[in-house]
Amino acid sequence: SRSLNLAVIPGDGIGQEVVTEGLKVLSAVLPQDVKLETKEYDFGARRYHATGETLTDADLDALKQHDAILLGAIGDPGVPSGVLERGFLLKLRFAFDHHVNLRPSKLLPGVATPLAGQPEIDFVVVREGTEGPYTGNGGTIRKGTEHEVATEVSVNTAYGVERVVRDAFVRAQARPRKKLALIHKNNVLTFAGHLWTNIFNKVAEEFPEVTTEYMHVDAATIYLVTQPERFDVIVTDNLFGDIITDLAAAVSGGIGVAASGNINPSGDFPSMFEPVHGSAPDIAGQGKADPTATVLSVALLLRHLGYDAEAARIDEAVSADLAERTGKPARSTSEIGDALAVRVAG
Amino acid sequence: SRSLNLAVIPGDGIGQEVVTEGLKVLSAVLPQDVKLETKEYDFGARRYHATGETLTDADLDALKQHDAILLGAIGDPGVPSGVLERGFLLKLRFAFDHHVNLRPSKLLPGVATPLAGQPEIDFVVVREGTEGPYTGNGGTIRKGTEHEVATEVSVNTAYGVERVVRDAFVRAQARPRKKLALIHKNNVLTFAGHLWTNIFNKVAEEFPEVTTEYMHVDAATIYLVTQPERFDVIVTDNLFGDIITDLAAAVSGGIGVAASGNINPSGDFPSMFEPVHGSAPDIAGQGKADPTATVLSVALLLRHLGYDAEAARIDEAVSADLAERTGKPARSTSEIGDALAVRVAG
Ligand SMILES: CC(C)[C@H](C(=O)O)[C@@H](O)C(=O)O
Ligand SMILES: CC(C)[C@H](C(=O)O)[C@@H](O)C(=O)O
Numbered sequence: 051s052r053s054l055n056l057a058v059i060p061g062d063g064i065g066q067e068v069v070t071e072g073l074k075v076l077s078a079v080l081p082q083d084v085k086l087e088t089k090e091y092d093f094g095a096r097r098y099h100a101t102g103e104t105l106t107d108a109d110l111d112a113l114k115q116h117d118a119i120l121l122g123a124i125g126d127p128g129v130p131s132g133v134l135e136r137g138f139l140l141k142l143r144f145a146f147d148h149h150v151n152l153r154p155s156k157l158l159p160g161v162a163t164p165l166a167g168q169p170e171i172d173f174v175v176v177r178e179g180t181e182g183p184y185t186g187n188g189g190t191i192r193k194g195t196e197h198e199v200a201t202e203v204s205v206n207t208a209y210g211v212e213r214v215v216r217d218a219f220v221r222a223q224a225r226p227r228k229k230l231a232l233i234h235k236n237n238v239l240t241f242a243g244h245l246w247t248n249i250f251n252k253v254a255e256e257f258p259e260v261t262t263e264y265m266h267v268d269a270a271t272i273y274l275v276t277q278p279e280r281f282d283v284i285v286t287d288n289l290f291g292d293i294i295t296d297l298a299a300a301v302s303g304g305i306g307v308a309a310s311g312n313i314n315p316s317g318d319f320p321s322m323f324e325p326v327h328g329s330a331p332d333i334a335g336q337g338k339a340d341p342t343a344t345v346l347s348v349a350l351l352l353r354h355l356g357y358d359a360e361a362a363r364i365d366e367a368v369s370a371d372l373a374e375r376t377g378k379p380a381r382s383t384s385e386i387g388d389a390l391a392v393r394v395a396g
Numbered sequence: 397s398r399s400l401n402l403a404v405i406p407g408d409g410i411g412q413e414v415v416t417e418g419l420k421v422l423s424a425v426l427p428q429d430v431k432l433e434t435k436e437y438d439f440g441a442r443r444y445h446a447t448g449e450t451l452t453d454a455d456l457d458a459l460k461q462h463d464a465i466l467l468g469a470i471g472d473p474g475v476p477s478g479v480l481e482r483g484f485l486l487k488l489r490f491a492f493d494h495h496v497n498l499r500p501s502k503l504l505p506g507v508a509t510p511l512a513g514q515p516e517i518d519f520v521v522v523r524e525g526t527e528g529p530y531t532g533n534g535g536t537i538r539k540g541t542e543h544e545v546a547t548e549v550s551v552n553t554a555y556g557v558e559r560v561v562r563d564a565f566v567r568a569q570a571r572p573r574k575k576l577a578l579i580h581k582n583n584v585l586t587f588a589g590h591l592w593t594n595i596f597n598k599v600a601e602e603f604p605e606v607t608t609e610y611m612h613v614d615a616a617t618i619y620l621v622t623q624p625e626r627f628d629v630i631v632t633d634n635l636f637g638d639i640i641t642d643l644a645a646a647v648s649g650g651i652g653v654a655a656s657g658n659i660n661p662s663g664d665f666p667s668m669f670e671p672v673h674g675s676a677p678d679i680a681g682q683g684k685a686d687p688t689a690t691v692l693s694v695a696l697l698l699r700h701l702g703y704d705a706e707a708a709r710i711d712e713a714v715s716a717d718l719a720e721r722t723g724k725p726a727r728s729t730s731e732i733g734d735a736l737a738v739r740v741a742g
Contacts, residue, residue, distance in 0.1 A: 131593075135583040164621045166512040183529075183550070188587045194594070198554040200587040204529070208544040235635070237481040241534045241546040247477075248540070268642035275510045275621060275646050289581070293639060296614035300621050 053085040054355065057116040057320065061094040062134075063329025064339035064383075065122025071341035071387025072120060072348045075367075078391040079352070079360045089116070093138055095126030104137030110145050118351050119322035122344065123329035136186060143179050146319035148312035149210065150217050151177035151288075152350065153295040153326065157278075160373040161303040165275060171302045173281035176218040177291025179312055181210040182242075184288040206242040206287070211249045217315060218285035219257045229261045229282035230254075233270045233290055246287065270294055274301060299326050307372070309346035311354060323351040337382040342368055345390055360394075367393035399431040400701065403462040403666065407440040408480075409675025410685035410729075411468025417687035417733025418466060418694045421713075424737040425698070425706045435462070439484055441472030450483030456491050464697050465668040468690065469675035482532060489525050492665035494658035495556065496563050497523035497634075498696065499641040499672065501624075506719040507649040511621060517648045519627035522564040523637025525658055527556040528588075530634040552588040552633070557595045563661060564631035565603045575607045575628035576600075579616045579636055592633065616640055620647060645672050653718070655692035657700060669697040683728040688714055691736055706740075713739035 058073065060066040073088065080086055091109070098104055113119060124134050142148070157163055157171035187203035215232075222230040232250045236243025247264065254262050265273065267290045273280055274297050286294065299308035308326035325343030333339060349364035367390050381389070404419065406412040419434065426432055437455070444450055459465060470480050488494070503509055503517035533549035561578075568576040578596045582589025593610065600608050611619065613636045619626055620643050632640065645654035654672035671689030679685055695710035713736050727735070 131583045132586040132589070136586060140584065164511055166510060183548075184584060186586075188550070188585075190587045190591065192554075196554050196558075198591055200552045200591040201533075202529075202550040202552075202585045202588045204534070204548040204550070206546045206548075208538075208542050212542075235638070237477045238486065238530060238635075238638075239534075239548045240478040240482060240532075241536045242548045243478070245536065245544055245546040268638050271617065271639055271643035272646040272651070275643065276650075289584075292581070292584075292614050293617055297617035297621065297643070300618040304622075305618070 051083045051085055053087060054080065055115070055117045056086065056088045057113050057119040058088050058090045059093050059119060059121040059124075060090065061122045061124040061329060062096070062126045063123055063331045063334040065094070065124070065329055067335070067337065067339050067383045068325060068341040068344040069120060069122040071383060071390070072344040074387045074391045075345045075364060075394055076348050076352075079363055079394040080357075081360070094124050095129050095134065098129055098134065104134060105141050113142075113146075114319060116320050118320050118355060120348065120351060121322055121324035123325065123327065125329040127331055140184060140186070142322065143312050146312075146322070147180060147314050147316075148322060149178060149180045149214055150311075150313040150315055151179040151291060152311040152313055153177060153291075153298070154309065154350075155295075155298040155302040157302040158307070158369050158372045160376050161307065163301055163303060165278070165301050170279045173278070173284060173298070174221065175284045175286065175291055175295050175298060176214060176221060177286055177295060178210065178214045178288045180288075181206055182288035204239070204242055204289070206245050208245065208249060211246055212253065215250050215253050215285055218283055219253055219260055222260045222283040223257055225282055227282040228259050229263075231263045231265055231270075231281060231284045233265050233267050233284055233286040233294065235267050235290070236264070237266065242287070250285070267294065271297060274298060278302070295326065305343065306340040307342045307346065307368075309343050309350055311347070311350040313354060321351075321354055323347040323354075337384060339383050341383050341387050342372070345387070363394045364390075397429045397431060399433060400426065401461070401463045402432065402434045403459050403465040404434050404436045405439050405465060405467040405470075406436065407468045407470040407675060408442070408472045409469055409677045409680040411440070411470070411675055413681075413683065413685050413729045414671060414687040414690040415466060415468040417729060417736070418690040420733045421691045421710060421736045421740055422694050422698075425709055425740040426703075427706070440470050441475050441480065444475055444480065450480060451487050459488075459492075460665060462666045464666050464701060466694065466697060467668055467670035469671065469673065471675040473677055486530060486532070488668065489658050492658075492668070493526060493660050493662075494668060495524060495526045495560055496657075496659040496661055497525035497637060498657040498659055499523060499637075499644070500655065500696075501641075501644040501648040503648040504653070504715050504718045506722050507653065509647055509649060511624070511647050516625045519624070519630060519644070520567065521630045521632065521637055521641050521644060522560060522567060523632055523641060524556065524560045524634045526634075527552055528634035550585070550588055550635070552591050554591065554595060557592055558599065561596050561599050561631055564629055565599055565606055568606045568629040569603055571628055573628040574605050575609075577609045577611055577616075577627060577630045579611050579613050579630055579632040579640065581613050581636070582610070583612065588633070596631070613640065617643060620644060624648070641672065651689065652686040653688045653692065653714075655689050655696055657693070657696040659700060667697075667700055669693040669700075683730060685729050687729050687733050688718070691733070709740045710736070
C-alpha cells in the first residue's frame, strides 16, 4: 500500500484554520489504499517569541524526511519585518532549493474580479525561487548616520536561470496554447537581463512548438490588467515574480483563491505548498478565512506527487463551489472546507 | 519681459508627432509677455545609427543652458535593448540629478479604465530617480558560458533617500488628504528596506499632519487594482516606481494620458518632462498617437517653472477634451492638439 508522509506547518494567524480545511479535503480525496501520515511543526511567530528560533538545522533535517510540506501562513505584526521572512520562509526555499515557484492564475466562473468585462484568465507563472535580489547579498555601512549606504545584490547564474527557464518551457509545451513569456527588465538591468534573455532564446530552440515573447516587467503590469487573456505561461525572476503574482492573484479572483508551490523538481528535497495570502492577523481565529487557496495548494501538492486524478477532483470541486457562491450568505472557514470535502468524496 | 528657453528632444517613433502638439499647446497657453525659445536636439535612434553616439559631454553642456527639457520618446527596435535606455535616458537622469521622478495618476471623467465600477483615482507617485537598481552597478563573469554569473547592485544612500522622501512629504502636506505611502519590500530587501523605512519614519516626525502607511510592493499592486482610491501620494524606490507607475497609468486611463517629470528640485540642472509611453514604432508617422500625455507633461513643466495658472488651464482643457470623447470618431494627433490649443487659448 502507498503512503503520503506530510509535514504540516500551520504557522501564524489564519494559518491553522486554513490548513485544517486543506487536510480535511486531502483526506477526503485520497484513495483508500494511500496511508496519510501528517506531522505538525510549530514554526512561526509563537516559537520565535518563545525560543528566538525560526528554523534550525535540526528542523531542516526533520522536514527533509517528508514527501512534501503544507504551509498555512507565516508572519506576525509583533515580529520585526524580515525576521520570519528571511529566517524562515526564504531560508526554507533556499535550503531545499525550491527553484520553481509555481503560481497558477485562473479566473473561475462566478468569481469576482476587479477588472471590467470578466476577461478569460488562465495562465501560470513560473517564478525563480533561489536567486535574484532574494539571496540576501548586500549590506549596510554607516548604519543610522546621514552617510549610510545600503546595497542589495541580485545574483543570477546560468545554472539557476537555465533550469527554471527549461521547466517553464516544458510546462508551456504541455499546455494547449503553448505560449511562454519571459518577463524581465533587460533594458535597464542589462547584466542580469542579458543572461536571462540569452538563455531564454537558447532554450527556445529546443522547443520549436512554443511561441515565445519578451516583455518588460513594467509593461507586463499593464497587460495583466488590460489583456490578461494574452498570457499562458510566464517565466520570470524572483522579485518580478513576487510582484506580478500578487497582481495576477488580484485580477483572477483575489488572494483568497491563489495557490502556490515551492518546488524542487529533482525530488532531492520535499517541495512546499502554500496559499499566496499571508497570516491575516486581523481576521485570525474568527472562522472567516477562506480556505480555498490552501485547498488549491493541496491540489498542486497532489499533482506534484503524481496524484493527477485527485488533484483534478479538487480543482473541479473548487470550481463548482465558487460558481455557486454568488448571492449566498458567507460561510465559515470550516463550512467551506466541509463542502469541498463532500464534493471531492462524492 | 520673461523668457522660456526650452530644449526639445522629439526622439524616436511617435516622439516627433506628440512633441509638435505639446509645443502647439504650450505656445497657445503662454502669456504674451513670455518669449518662448526652443531648440531641437536630434538624440535617439537616428543619431545613434548615424554616429554611434547617444549623449556626449558636449550634448550635456548644451542641454544645461536651457530652462527645461521636453522629450517625446526614445527607443527603437533596431537598437539593442539597453543602449538608448542606459546610454541616453538614464545617463541624462543621472547627469542632471533628476532624483524626483513625478508621475501623477488621475482618472478623469469619461476616460475608460480596465477596472470595474469606475473608481476615484487621484494620486501621485514620487519615484526616486538616481539610485536603487538603476545605477548600473553590477557585472558579468564567464559571459556566455554555463558558469556565467550576472549581478545587479541596488545602491541606496541616506542622502538620496532622505531628499526624495522629504520631497514626497512636502507634496503630501500640500494636498487636501495629506496621505503618504512608502512602498518597498523591506521584509526581503532588508538592507535597503531598513534604510528607506527608518528615514521615512524619521522625516515623518517633521510632518505630523501627514498620515503615513507602509506597504510591500507586491501588496501595493493588489491595492492599485482593488482600492486605488486609497492612495494620495506614494514615495518609492526607482525600480518599484517604474513598475507601479505603469500599472497606475493602466488603471487611470492608460499610458495615452500618463505624464511624468524628471525633476531636479534644486534647479542646478534643467528638469525634463516626458510622456510615460514609449516610441510606439508600430503607429509612428500615421497621425494616430494621442498627444495628451505630452500635453499633460507640458503642464507639469509649466508648474515646475512657476506658471501655475497656465498649467491649470492645460489640465482643465485636457479634462474637458477627454470628457467629450466618448462616442465620437477618433481624431488624429494634430486634431487633438489643435482642439487643446483652442481650449487653453480661449
Ligand atoms: C513573505 C515574502 C517573503 C514572500 C516573498 O516575497 O516571496 C511572499 O510575498 C510571497 O510571495 O511568497
Ligand atoms: C525606458 C526605461 C529606461 C524607463 C525606466 O525604466 O525608467 C521607462 O520604463 C520609464 O518608466 O521611464
